[in-house]
Structures are given as C-alpha cells and as structure tokens.
Amino acid sequence: MRLLKTNKQTAIALLASAAIVVHLAMRFGIPHQQTAAQIKLENVPLLAALILGGAPLVFDLVLQAIRREFGSDLLAGISIVTSLIVGEYLAGTVVVLMLSGGQTLESFAVRNASAVLSALAKRLPSVAHVKHNDAMMDVPLETVAVDDLLVVLPHEFCPVDGIVIEGSGVMDESYLTGEPFLMQKAPGSNVISGAVNGSAALTIRATKLAQDSRYAKIMEVMRSAEQRRPHIRRLADRLGAIYTPIAVGIAVSAWIFSGESIRFLSVLVVATPCPLLIAIPISIIGSISLAAKRGIIIKDPAVLEKIGVCRTAIFDKTGTLTYGEPRLVRIVSIENVSESEALTILASVEQYSRHPLAGAVIQRAIAEGITYKPVSQIDEQPGRGLNASVDGKSVQVTSRAALMKTTPSVAATIPPTEGGMECVLMLDHRPAALFQFRDEPRSEGRSFIKHLHPKHGFHKLMLVSGDRESEVEYLAAKVGITEVYASQSPEQKLQIVRTETAKADTVFMGDGINDAPALAAATVGIAFGQNSDITSEAAGVVVLDSSLQKVDELMHIGKRMRAIALQSAVGGMALSIGGMMIAASGHLSPVAGALMQEGIDLLAVLNALRAALLPSSLTDFEN
Numbered sequence: 001m002r003l004l005k006t007n008k009q010t011a012i013a014l015l016a017s018a019a020i021v022v023h024l025a026m027r028f029g030i031p032h033q034q035t036a037a038q039i040k041l042e043n044v045p046l047l048a049a050l051i052l053g054g055a056p057l058v059f060d061l062v063l064q065a066i067r068r069e070f071g072s073d074l075l076a077g078i079s080i081v082t083s084l085i086v087g088e089y090l091a092g093t094v095v096v097l098m099l100s101g102g103q104t105l106e107s108f109a110v111r112n113a114s115a116v117l118s119a120l121a122k123r124l125p126s127v128a129h130v131k132h133n134d135a136m137m138d139v140p141l142e143t144v145a146v147d148d149l150l151v152v153l154p155h156e157f158c159p160v161d162g163i164v165i166e167g168s169g170v171m172d173e174s175y176l177t178g179e180p181f182l183m184q185k186a187p188g189s190n191v192i193s194g195a196v197n198g199s200a201a202l203t204i205r206a207t208k209l210a211q212d213s214r215y216a217k218i219m220e221v222m223r224s225a226e227q228r229r230p231h232i233r234r235l236a237d238r239l240g241a242i243y244t245p246i247a248v249g250i251a252v253s254a255w256i257f258s259g260e261s262i263r264f265l266s267v268l269v270v271a272t273p274c275p276l277l278i279a280i281p282i283s284i285i286g287s288i289s290l291a292a293k294r295g296i297i298i299k300d301p302a303v304l305e306k307i308g309v310c311r312t313a314i315f316d317k318t319g320t321l322t323y324g325e326p327r328l329v330r331i332v333s334i335e336n337v338s339e340s341e342a343l344t345i346l347a348s349v350e351q352y353s354r355h356p357l358a359g360a361v362i363q364r365a366i367a368e369g370i371t372y373k374p375v376s377q378i379d380e381q382p383g384r385g386l387n388a389s390v391d392g393k394s395v396q397v398t399s400r401a402a403l404m405k406t407t408p409s410v411a412a413t414i415p416p417t418e419g420g421m422e423c424v425l426m427l428d429h430r431p432a433a434l435f436q437f438r439d440e441p442r443s444e445g446r447s448f449i450k451h452l453h454p455k456h457g458f459h460k461l462m463l464v465s466g467d468r469e470s471e472v473e474y475l476a477a478k479v480g481i482t483e484v485y486a487s488q489s490p491e492q493k494l495q496i497v498r499t500e501t502a503k504a505d506t507v508f509m510g511d512g513i514n515d516a517p518a519l520a521a522a523t524v525g526i527a528f529g530q531n532s533d534i535t536s537e538a539a540g541v542v543v544l545d546s547s548l549q550k551v552d553e554l555m556h557i558g559k560r561m562r563a564i565a566l567q568s569a570v571g572g573m574a575l576s577i578g579g580m581m582i583a584a585s586g587h588l589s590p591v592a593g594a595l596m597q598e599g600i601d602l603l604a605v606l607n608a609l610r611a612a613l614l615p616s617s618l619t620d621f622e623n
Contacts, residue, residue: 009100012053016097019049023090046089054080054096074244082268088590124194124215128159131203141210152202157194161213162204164189169200170356182356194513243573247271247580254584262590266583270593271576279568279604286612287561294618295547296554300540305565307507307524307558312500313458314518316493316510317465317475319546320528322439324511326357328364330436332415335427340368342433346425348373349388349395353380357423357437396426403431420471438474444621445479448548451621456555462500464493466514493518509551526551553618564611572604 026042061077076095083092127138129151136151141159144150149165152158158171170182173195182198185191191204194215210216251267254260284305288298298304315321331339347365350358351372365372377389385398403411403424414424414431420438424431442448452458464485465472472486485496494517500506501523508515508522511529516538519525527539528546543550579596582588588596 008056012057012100013097015053016049016093016100019045019093020090020097023093043089046093049093049096050080050084050089053100054084054092057096057100074240078248079268079271082265085265088269125157125159128210129153144206144210146206146209148206150204150206152191152197152204154197154199154201156197158191158197158204159213160193160204160206160210161208162191162206164191164202165205166203167201169202170198170354172196172198184356239569239573246577250577250580250584258584258586260586263584263586266588266590266593267580269590270579270583270588270597278601279572279608280565282605282608283561283565283568283611286609287557289612290614291554291557293614294550294553294557295544296550296557297542297544298540299542303524303540304558304561306505307555308456308562310505310507310523311458312460312462312504312506313452314462314464314497314500314506314508314522315481316508316512316515316518317463317467317472318439319511320509321445321463321475321479321548322441324439324546326360326421326437327440328360328435329420329438329440330417330434332434332436334414334431334433337427337432339433340370342425342435343368344370344373345390345393345395345427346397346423346433346435348375348390349378349386349397351375352378352388353386353397355380355386355397357421360437361435394426394428396429398424398426400424418470418474420474439471441475441478442548444548447621448552449479449481451552455620460500460504462496464488464496464518466490466493466512490514490517494521497521511546526554549619552621556615556618556620560615561611564608568604568608571607572600575600575603 022045023042026045058077058080061074065074079095080092083089083095124141126141128141128144128148129136130139130144131149131151144160150159150162164185164187166187168184168186171185171191173183173192183189183195185202190207191202192215193210193213247268251264251271254267255264284301287304288301291298318324331342333339333342343361343365347361347370350361352375373390375388375390378386379388380386385396385402387397388395400411400414400422403414410431414434417434417436420436422434422436425433425435449461452461460483461481462483462485463472463476463479463481466488467486469486472484476482476484485492488496493515497506497508497518498521501521505523507524507526508518509526509528510519511527515527519527519538524541525539526541526543528543541554543554576597579588579593579600583593
C-alpha cells in the first residue's frame, strides 16, 4: 500500500513537471503575438495535470479534512481548486508539483519496516551445512533439527544456537551481546545464531531450532518495534493547522463583507502556502547536505525536527560511549618482576598469539617502545592458554578461572580485580603479574554527558547495555551517568525505550544488532559506525566515524534547521497574511496576488538556503 501511494505521488509529480515544461515551451517558443486559440492550446497540458494529477490530490485532502486533519496541504488543495476557477492554471500546476513532489521525497526518505527486516534476513544464511557420517551437505535452514551436527565455515554467520563439538577459534558476538571482545570457542563453548565465525571451521550441535534461536528472536522484536514506531507530526503540518483556518477565514470574511467573490479568490491565491511547502523542505534538504559533509547521514528528515525537543538520552555502552575494543589498562606485579619486565615478556609471546586480547597487549607495548625478547617452544591451545620459553624461563599466559581448576592454591594468591577481562602471566609456574583489560570510555564522553542538560535541555540520561553489571557500572561512573541498566536483552532494551518514550521524547544511541529494536522504537535513533546494515536501517541517523562530537553537531544542525525553517515559514506566512489583507480590501487582483506570492516565496527560499552553509561552530562542549 505504501509503495502504491509513493508510485502515485511520483507519477503526479512527473506529470506536473512535464505539463509545466510543455506549457512554457509553447508559450515562449513562439516569438510572434499569440492568438486566442494558441493561448487555449498552451493551457491544455496544465489542465491535464490539474485534472489527472490535482484531482486525486484534492480527493485525498478532502478525506483528511473529513478526518479533521487540517494541515498546510489542505490549503494547497483549496489553492488548486481556486486556480482552476480563476483560470490561473500555471499557478495551480506548480502547487500540484510542490504537493506531490514533497510527498514523494518524504516517502523515499522515511525508512520502512520491510527494509530493516530484509537486512536482518539477508544477514543470516538460508542454508546450513549438516554433517552426517563425515560427509557434509547443505540443507534449508528451517529443516535443521535439535541435535543436528552443523559445520560453520570460516567467516560465516552461525545459523542456529548450539554447542561446539569440534574445532577451536573465535567468534564475533559483539553486535548481538554488547560484549566488545571476540570470544574464544573450543569444544563445550556455547555459540549463538548471527555471530560471525573467525578463520577456523567449527562443528556445532544445534540446541535450538532456527526459529527459536537468538537471531530469530531479535527479528521478532524488530517487527514489533517497527509496527509501534512513534508517529512524528511534522513542523509544516503544525504550522499549517494554524495558517489554513486564518487564510480561509480572511477569504470568507472578504467575500461576505464585500459581496465580491473575486476577493475570496484573490485572498486564496495570495495564501498559497509555498513558504510551508517549499521553504521548510529546502531548509531540511540543506541541513541533510550539511550533515553529510560532516560524516552524519540523515535517513529520516523528521529527526532534524525532533532531536531538539528530545528530553531523555539513552546510551548503549559498547562502541557508543566506549571505543568498542579492549585496552590494557592495568598491570599488577605479583612477584619480583617490574611492570615493564612483565609487559615485555607478555608482548614477546603475544605477538605469536591469535587470542582476542593479544592486540591490546601489542598496542600497549608499541606505545611504550618495548623491545621484544626471543621466544621459543610456543604452544597455544584455545581454552588452555599459551605456553612458551623466554630467556630460559617457562612462560604461561592463562586465566584466573583456569588456575582455579588446576591449582586453586596458586589462584588464591592473585589479587582480586573490579571487573573487566584479565590474564595471568606465569613465570616458571609461579604467578608473576596480572593484566587487566577494559573497553575504555571515549575521551570526550564525560564532557559530552555533562553538557547535555545545560546546553540541550536533556533532563534524563540513561545507560542501557547488554554487558555485565561490573563493566556497565564502571563506565557509568567514568562518564557521569547515574541511571544504569546492565545485562539487558534486546527485548528488555526495547521495553525500556518504549516506557521512556511514553513519558518524553527520547534519543537512543547504539551500534549493535541488539540495539536495532530500541533504535527503531525511540523518537530519534542514532547508529554509530557502518559495521551493521541492520542498525543503519533501523536508525534515523548514522554517525559514520562513531564520535560523540558528531552527535553534538547533529543536535546543533537540527536546532539551526528548525530556527531557519521557522524564520522562513513564519516570516513567509506573516507576509502572506499582509498580502491577504490587501487582497481582502480589494486592492489586489488574483494575478497581482500571484506575483506578490512569488516574491514572498523567493524571500522564504533564499533564507532557507542558509541551512546548507557551514556556521562558525557546530559544537559547544570541550573534547
């Protein structure tokens, strides 16, 4: 139905455009004086556009009036009818073009549920590799049964929830769970549908049917969020609801008190709501263009109108308020070894490792200018740690949990930590140092959070994450957020956003697939990065370089757009009302009124074009 309506609006816009071009060609393409027959002929394309294109639009507007929806479009419908009566066919066709063209652009700009769900569906494979008697064959995903053995090939998406039976490697579950790290997988490890496999093939036993797995549940929540997406009433509609009855009232009063119907027509010609139909879309398009130059993709133009009135900001953790990658934040010496020496030994062996935390160790070593030591006898098995020999010493990199299973007395000597991931460096079978890793908050996070209330009027700030409570609380304390919800599933996130949106307009910021339902349910959804087409489709805005400064720029662009749009629309409406009063007094003919309206339109449009220009500053907080 939505596609059918969009196609109809597009066809009407094309018809009106063609009619105007043909009319102007016939009118100005003949150099000599035109006859009455030629004048009638050149109006045929305009009449065709008014009848074939204008009539359906007017019919739709009549239905809106019956439903008591009085916006600026209704006045445009009255103007179309009026132009036919007074013979102002060109003006009427221009109004048809503005009305249908604006609706067409909006239909294409505003996202729809099918696009998001299609992106979700395309991400999951349609077939699964079933293993039977050492042979592998592809079967439709929906035919996979519980306890079937499946092979997940390198870099594939895991088709169902299950348990690893054979093989070892890593999986990227960050978009689904909120955990920022690649997760090691070995026999006995749980895997979830939608996770991205690493470079090693894994054999898993299915524990759930495809329709019951984690990814399918997220799709169900996404459908629910799309169906209950908040309705945003547009700025032009709100202004039109005020402007339309004023214009009609002046026109009717002029007719009643003068007894001349021509005054009714003159007033309505001047009242054509071009500042609403043109100036506001131009300011929106200009702001979208400015945002794109700043690395901010506006997918839903309504975002620019609403972000300035949102009063609740809801943040995801991983990749939004944090960098989305582990960093080595603390080294604790346990025996007679310095932090520098411990880092040197660990980095020397980790350069040969494929463990998810190895990159963070190497990054820290490079930053401190560490020179690697020669390493020999390297042995790494997932789930069992890394063993090597450095300077004649036996080196083992393991975890506290593994030590608790093998040598609990040794594990008891390791100092406790406050959260995050960790690894233990063992030298000659004795604990030498503890390394702690965290997904650290963005450097600008605290100042950004701090400025939201005084500069942008946010009254409530919330951190809602699927990550562990210790990690979420740690981040909240770092950035200054007091209302925290940890270990939240996509369903729980969605419910929180719905509850808060019912109280006040909300902005939700996230970057994972588990954030998609919440992004769709919020008044304004902002997706960070380009890592997931699902979050990009669900959100109204995509911030390409995952920067909180860009979110601040978006808020300023929206505020500026709203101010310019109001200046253009309200200023144009004020001038139009002045012109209507002149027409009502009998001092302005319909033709002169149309010329006056064109001048008003020009002023409104010129002012609206300022929205595309880069101002001196788009931020008001210190990084």
